[in-house]
């Protein structure tokens with residue numbers, strides 16, 4: 001059943017409930033904080049959210065003819081699959097009657113009838129075969145196309161969203177939207193809706209056919225349906241929760257395994273194995289308990305259905321027997337009716353049960369759809385205005401004019417930040433942790449918008465320039481360079497796809513990365529693992545430098561890594577930096593004395609403000625905050 005399959009990073013609540021923002025932290029933390037009973041039921045959306053259903057229509061319209069075909073195939077299949085008991089009842093009545101009559105003509109008729117009904121049943125089976133195949137093929141086609149479209153939409157949209165969005169959202173939740181929510185929605189749009197429709201149509205077909213067999217008996221048999229419905233609705237209330245718990249419990253187990261495997265180096269270094277194993281055991285047991293509870297509930301359905309159908313069958317047989325005894329029914333008639341009704345009673349519990357079960361599926365899919373649209377509806381905060389200018393090239397002048405900036409309203413990060421940088425100048429940003437150095441650099445390429453003041457590039461307001469034309473002339477080297485899986489060459493070419501092999505090698509040579517790359521057995525074609533785990537930290541840094549340089553940027557932003565590298569690599573990096581900074585406007589968040597000393601100006605920051613500015617000697621002479629920082633950090637360095 002669908003509910004059991006819900007492993008993976010299952011969906012956590014995204015609703016507007018008071019628990020919505022529980023702050024960051026792993027899912028394991030969440031469960032620890034909320035305890036076993038603190039389950040989150042927001043996953044159950046509304047089944048009848050019309051607004052959501054309307055929004056789903058565009059995904060199905062390109063396939064409307066196939067969808068119609070699938071519905072027709074489904075109706076044909078239902079009709080063909082519910083017809084046999086009716087045919088059997090007729091066959092028994094007619095053939096039985098003819099045999100009892102015993103005349104040569106009637107026996108001939110019986111033979112002909114047997115042949116006819118036999119062929120009819122086989123023909124129906126053939127029809128069912130083709131209808132089922134058509135339905136599967138059509139829904140499969142629609143489903144996979146929808147899945148592809150939804151995923152592509154999500155992927156494109158996620159790449160467009162501003163960094164502020166990623167500051168708010170957790171990666172795990174986003175991943176579950178792109179992976180499992182999308183699948184749930186696809187299931188809903190294909191098998192989900194169609195199954196419910198098939199069940200409703202199936203029920204109607206059965207009602208018509210049993211009424212055609214005998215209206216009074218039909219009414220009697222169907223009188224059990226309300227009881228079953230009542231029971232199923234009651235059962236479903238418990239079951240829905242149990243199934244959600246199962247899904248969440250396995251999501252928590254998976255999250256825990258994931259965290260442990262990703263952090264295995266820390267786990268082993270801190271000898272956390274026993275403690276982590278205990279924690280895991282608890283979660284694992286909890287998952288087992290949830291599954292057992294759900295299994296108990298699951299197990300209680302069938303017996304009730306069996307009892308009800310047995311009761312209905314018993315009533316019907318009793319009434320048929322009574323009528324036959326009375327002479328109101330002939331023996332073949334009675335046998336035919338008994339056969340037809342017994343078969344139908346067994347069948348009509350299936351659609352009733354299915355409809356109730358599908359209800360939870362619908363709820364879950366609606367909740368998933370809600371979460372997906374929440375992402376798709378988030379507008380990128382940073383967009384080009386309609387009349388934005390495309391800069392064909394830039395000189396590299398950067399002016400911060402009294403900039404006020406905060407990530408979160410009311411918590412200022414930069415205040416009255418005023419700095420004017422001429423083209424080609426190297427600015428070293430220094431200051432204690434949290435002073436706002438990275439924030440300054442994040443504003444230069446408009447990763448965030450400022451609240452007050454102006455940032456000008458070559459005299460143009462940053463917000464009036466087409467962002468792509470700006471970023472193509474800028475390179476950023478992050479503190480922890482992010483390398484992608486793929487060859488070293490592809491990683492260096494990452495920001496400029498038209499760079500030739502020669503360009504790549506020139507850039508690598510310029511930053512001194514060529515030496516180590518050419519020593520690797522596959523050279524530039526060496527495949528990097530995820531995040532470049534198979535090369536050293538210093539080497540990763542050099543590859544990132546080459547990547548920045550190959551784009552030949554006018555403005556370079558460099559969050560210098562603090563990681564300790566050996567003296568040899570340190571020297572290479574120092575030389576690389578000199579090459580890179582040459583002739584470019586550069587913002588360097590510097591931790592190396594050599595970089596700071598070589599900078600044209602040093603900007604000393606404290607709590608989002610510039611407190612001192614000047615070159616190394618001037619600032620040392622001033623004997624203020626920079627001199628203090630210098631003595632604290634570098635006193636023993638040289």
Ligand SMILES: Nc1ncnc2c1ncn2[C@@H]1O[C@H](COP(=O)(O)OP(=O)(O)OP(=O)(O)O)[C@@H](O)[C@H]1O
Nearest residue numbers: 167407408413431432433434435436437438439440
């Ligand atoms: N994405 C963010 N969302 C909210 N606040 C942030 C965000 N990034 C930084 N801050 C806050 O802004 C302030 C400045 O941070 P910033 O990263 O610019 O400091 P920094 O000088 O680069 O520090 P470090 O030397 O440790 O890298 C800090 O108080 C920090 O908590």
Ligand SMILES: [Mg+2]
Nearest residue numbers: 437438439559
């Ligand atoms: Mg920083």
